Every structure is written in structure tokens, then in C-alpha cells.
Amino acid sequence: MTPEAPVPSRPLRRDAVENRDRLLAAANQVFDEQGLDASVAEVARVAGVGMGTLYRRFPTKDALIDALVHQILDITIEMATQAATEPDGTGLERFLELSSAYQAQHPGCLPRLWNTDHAMVRKARRRIADLLAEAQHHGRIRPDLTNTDLTLVMFSIRAIVATTRMHAPDAWRRHLDLLIAGMRPGPGELGHPPLSQADLDRILTRA
Amino acid sequence: MTPEAPVPSRPLRRDAVENRDRLLAAANQVFDEQGLDASVAEVARVAGVGMGTLYRRFPTKDALIDALVHQILDITIEMATQAATEPDGTGLERFLELSSAYQAQHPGCLPRLWNTDHAMVRKARRRIADLLAEAQHHGRIRPDLTNTDLTLVMFSIRAIVATTRMHAPDAWRRHLDLLIAGMRPGPGELGHPPLSQADLDRILTRA
Amino acid sequence: MTPEAPVPSRPLRRDAVENRDRLLAAANQVFDEQGLDASVAEVARVAGVGMGTLYRRFPTKDALIDALVHQILDITIEMATQAATEPDGTGLERFLELSSAYQAQHPGCLPRLWNTDHAMVRKARRRIADLLAEAQHHGRIRPDLTNTDLTLVMFSIRAIVATTRMHAPDAWRRHLDLLIAGMRPGPGELGHPPLSQADLDRILTRA
Amino acid sequence: MTPEAPVPSRPLRRDAVENRDRLLAAANQVFDEQGLDASVAEVARVAGVGMGTLYRRFPTKDALIDALVHQILDITIEMATQAATEPDGTGLERFLELSSAYQAQHPGCLPRLWNTDHAMVRKARRRIADLLAEAQHHGRIRPDLTNTDLTLVMFSIRAIVATTRMHAPDAWRRHLDLLIAGMRPGPGELGHPPLSQADLDRILTRA
């Protein structure tokens, strides 16, 4: 109202944004160490803020976890975009390596990855579908592999990362080698039909 | 484990065994339906016994879950033994299909499968190693695949089963097709070194 | 199972019943003193039991309050039944006096009285309707008074009891005198139409 | 209360008054809709001001509610003054109708009406006493009715309004008919002694 300050409304938000970042960082740390069953009070303590501040930013524990997943999906989508510039249809493999490595460093909210925030998951899966088409076009990936197969591949990597992260943080690389070997063109087709998109949507909605 | 007490304890012990079986069946049902977060009180209720009886048989909730895993591993080992009779090195593939199908019907304690009850897991993994050797001997599986790789494969199937069981209970078959395609002999070796047995032991101890 | 005790299943419940009674008594005391906003933890503390015990008996705070209301309605219905034996249509007045006096001694859950436990409230109101008809038959109560009017009368007494209980615990008697004076047959009819039964039902459902 | 500060504070004060009015209007709306348990944050939000502004005007939530009661009492006193001009001792009845109708439209702070702001309540009750005396002088109201009886009458109406406002907003009119019928001169006196002024004062102080 009064013309005393030149900047009108933003400075009030600075501490709030800082706190939000601190909370997300704390949540990543705590969930990485203790799993998603860790208490939100612990997150607030590590972030150095009160419970009410956490509540103000994230009205529920789920909302906090969703925000973490959102961050990871953001980066993941960016990685898919970057990988699309790789030559000769190698983008898909590059993306799987990049995103897996990233997830290995943020394992806390992996159980929720792919199972929340429908819009971003869809976006990520569209990008991955493009990478798959390009890889198939270059003959690097078997023609009968579908995008739903790739989603199961990512579930698989997620599981290996979550299981091995403490004692063998690179174990997923070997497993990814195996999965990619299975994705290469081979003599016959995969014996069973792929998961339908509709079934996958139901799984992603809440699983 | 302990030798039986003289004479008068036998009829009581029969009740005890009945209770134990009822509890395990109830636990399977409840954990299948509600996940491992279901309360032990619910298990006792479904079993039709009191909490005290449950705790007499299984001193902690963990012990109850371990017993379920024990059951599954028992069957799994039996399946491996049976699969070993398959001809032409197809036993491994047969075993993976059989055990996966069985796990898909007992998904409740999957999160703990492979991560408890060291002795039985070792026994199961020894049998699987035999199947692997036989399959490699017949040229059905790539020579550079190790037994630790197979453990990750089973982690992978476990994850797909757990994720898809509600809405697409057969989805794991397609994923297993892909994994086996990757396990087939191929032009090159897998790019990264396999997980060491020591690392896997640490993971299995508690992960 | 074993024939050692003559009484089969009841003794196990004795402490539970005791605790339930202690909890109801404690809830009455605490709510009388502090109002319904008092914490259930305080109720448990006064009762000398743990929170879990309270929860086992009353799965929610509402359930606890409902149980108190249930008790009061039980007594109230009994009072209505007794009052019906009074001669010359004086039963209604007797009932209003008795039930008001009783409520004055259990003011804690008055805010919920008449607004919960639909079945019992309906039963109580049926008994009161009988008393009203009898009183009107004897010419003690104006003919145009309806049962919904009487419910408002009871709301009114409830409010006076709740407001004056601390400093003038008998104030409701004077107010009841006034209400009964208004209920006596008079020269004209009451100017406005009575509350319809349907509207009252809606009010009682949740108000 | 305090004399105004010299010159430069006047425009600021105008803002302040605007804010105060906005807050009171918002509080009325919010408390009417959600009851007195509504959060002060909601009041501030509806008023379009910050929490700090609210707390500058009203140092506690209680103070805010008291201000609302103050407003209602202001209008109520004005209604009593107007009603005093009615002829033939009908002023009291007119006042009861007017003030009840007004309260029915501002039910939010009814639970606190008559129980705060001692000075204004006394003033209102003095005016009502005058109306009562006039009505008794004209023989419209029974001679043994006291001013404390009338306060209980207003408690009663408050309760009926609060209970029925959602589903039968005019129900209080019928109840007021009944109360006035009881206040009319009758054959005998009311059976019990009226509430003493001293007891009522204690009740009003905090009940």
C-alpha cells in the first residue's frame, strides 16, 4: 500500500520457498533412510521446521510424497527429452540408464513412482513410447515390444534399485543389461500377449 | 526342533498344530487381501483364535510373516526339485513359471520373500543354481548368467506380481518371457559384472 | 473346553464390563465439568485406563457420547413409562419434572441429547406423545399442542439446564413452570403452526 | 475509548475501521455457516485480510466473538427502545418477536449471546425490565413474572433458534407463542421461586 518498498509482493514468499525446498530435501533424506513409513514429524525435525509448516506446504503426507514423485518425474521427463537426441535409436537405452541412475539416488519414494500424479506419468510414458518407436525403427529393439512392456521394465528396475540400493548400489546396471538383452530383436516373439493399456491404466491409478 | 515331551503332551500338541495351521491360513488370506500392514488382530479374528494363542505360536508379527515365507519357500524348493526332472535343460524355465504362478496366488508376503529365513533361501538358491547349470549345459541359457542374476530375476518377477496382481493377474507371464529372452545365449556378454555372492548375502540378510 | 470351571464364558467379561462402566462414569464426570470438548485422553485418565481400552469399548469419541446419551434416554424412557401410571393426566407434567431433574444431574452430554440414536429418541417421543394425549384427554393441556411442540419444550429445558447448572441448579424448575403454564388450555390457539414431523426428523438427524 | 491521536493518524484509522467492519462481517458469515468452531484463518480469508490484521483488531478469538455479540446487543437494545413506543403494553411481545427474528438471522454467535459483555447485557436487561413493567401494568403479562424469568425466556429462544435454524427457520415463532402463553396472567402463580438476580449475574459472567 505505502510506497516505501520497491518490491511489492515477492519477498514475503522467500522464506516460504526456502522452507518448501528444505522440506522436500528432508523428506528425500528421511524416506531414503527409513522408507515411506517414516513419520512426517521426523521430516519436519530434519527440515528444522514445525509440523504446522509442513502441513501448510503439504496438507497431507500423501501430498508430500506426491511432490517428491513429481520432482523425480520432472527430471525423468527431461532425461527422456535429452535422450531423444541420441543417434541411431540408442535413446531408449540411454534413457533407461540415466533415469535408473537417478532413481538409484532418490530411492525413498520409489514405491510411489509411476503410481501417482497421472498427468506426469502419462507424459513420461508418451516420451518413452517415442524413444521405443525410434529404437524399433533402427532395429535395436524387438518389434513386438510394447510401451506397456517398458512400463513393466521400469517397475522391474525400480524393484531392483529399491532392494539392492543399500549394499550394492550398482546392481541395477547388470539387471538392466539383462532386460535390454531381452528387448533386442530375437528369433521368435514373446510368448504371451502384452498388458493392455487399459489394464495398465487401472494399475497406475492405484497400485 | 526340540524333542517332544514324554506322553501327555501329544493331544495338546495336535491342537497346537491345528491352531498353527489355522493361523497361517488366516495370515495368508488377510495379508493377500490387505497387505502386510494388516493388523495381527485381524489375523487372529479370521483364524478364530485369541491374540494370546497367536503370540504363543509366533512371538512377533515378523515371526508370523517369516513362517509364511517359510511355507512358500518350502513349496518353491519342491518345485525346483520337480523341475530338475525336466529334460533338455528346460527345468529352469519350468521352475520360473511354476514358482511365479504360485507366488501370484500368495502375494501377501511377497515383500518379504527372499529377504528372510536365510537357511531356506540358501537351499532354494542352491537348487536354482543346479537348474541354471543344467540349462547352460544344454545351451538354453547364456553362459555368463550367474545365480545372483537369477535372484534379481526373481526379485523382478516378485515386483511385477505384486504390482499387477489386482488388475492383470497374468501380466508376469509376459514379463517372464522378456526376462527369459534376455537370458538366452546372445552375441555378446552382459556389459556389467554380476552381483557378488557376498553382496547378495548382505542384501538377503535384511533388505 | 476343559470341565474345570462351572461358569463357561462370562467371567472373562467381568473386568471389561467394569471398565466400560468406569469409562462411562468418567466420561460423564469429565464432560459435566469441561463440556464435550474435553479430550478423550482425559476421560481415559479419570477412568484409570489406557487410551486403547477406551478405543476398544468406544471406537470413536462420538460412540462414547452416544453411549452416554443412550443411558440417559434409557432412563428417560423408563421415566415416561412410570409417569404413564400417574392419574388424571398428570403424567406428562410428572415426566417433564423427573426427566429434567435427571438431566440436570447429567448435563455433560446434553448438547447431543435428542440429536443422536434415532431409534431410542423415537421411542421416547412415542411415550411422550402418549402422555400428551392422556393429558389433553383430561383437559390439563391445550388441545392444539403437538408432540413436536413438546420436543421444542425439551430442547428449551435442556438449554436452561445447560446454562444455569453451575450457579443455579434448580433454575429449570421455574422455567418449566412457565412452559407448563403456556401448555395449559387457554382462550385462543397458538398463533403459528407447529413444526412438522418431517422437519423435526431432519433436525434430529443432525443438528 | 482512548481519545484520538492528533492529526496524521486519521486516514490510517479509516482503513482500520474498514478492516474491522470487514472482519466482523466475515466472522458473522463464517460463524453462521460453520459455527463458532470455525477457524480464525477462515474468517481472515473471507475478510480478505491477513491473520496479523485480524489479531491487531481482536487480540483473541474470544474478543472477535465478543465484538459480534456486542453488535447484536446494540441492535437488540435499539429494538427494545423502539418497542417501548408500542401502545397498550404490547412492547415486550413486539420486542421478543423482533429480537428473536434478528437473532435467527445471526445465529453464529448465539452460544455466546447473553454470556459476555456484561455492561451491554445489563443495559439490554434494564430496557427489557421496563418493557415487562409496562406489559404487567397493562395486564398483558402475569404479575409474578420477573426479569430473570425473561432472561431464561431469551435463553430458551436462543436454543430453539440455534437448534432449528437449518431445517425450520421459523420454528421459534411457535415456541415463542407458547412462552408468551405461559407469561399471560393465569389462575395461579408459578410454582417455584424465580432465579435471583445475583445468581443470574454469576451465570452471565461466564456460563
Place this chain on the structure above:
DNA sequence: GATGAATGAGATTTCATTCAT
């Protein structure tokens, strides 16, 4: 003087485990 972010105690509810009967 205004803003709204931060606080943190406290409320209800849950549940693995113990123990009196």
C-alpha cells in the same frame, strides 16, 4: 500498519505386544 508463514501443543485414532483370568 499489514501480511501470512511459522509455531507446536494437543486432538483423535491405531496397533503390536503383554498379561490377568
Place this chain on the structure above:
DNA sequence: AATGAATGAAATCTCATTCAT
């Protein structure tokens, strides 16, 4: 040996009030 009632320590979420900007 069986029962299931009791325990009490969390966990999540709420909100009146304070205070940095």
C-alpha cells in the same frame, strides 16, 4: 494352554497465536 482385554507409544492432522518481512 487359550483367551481377549488392556496397554501406551506413536502417527497424522488442526489451529490459536506469534513474529519476521
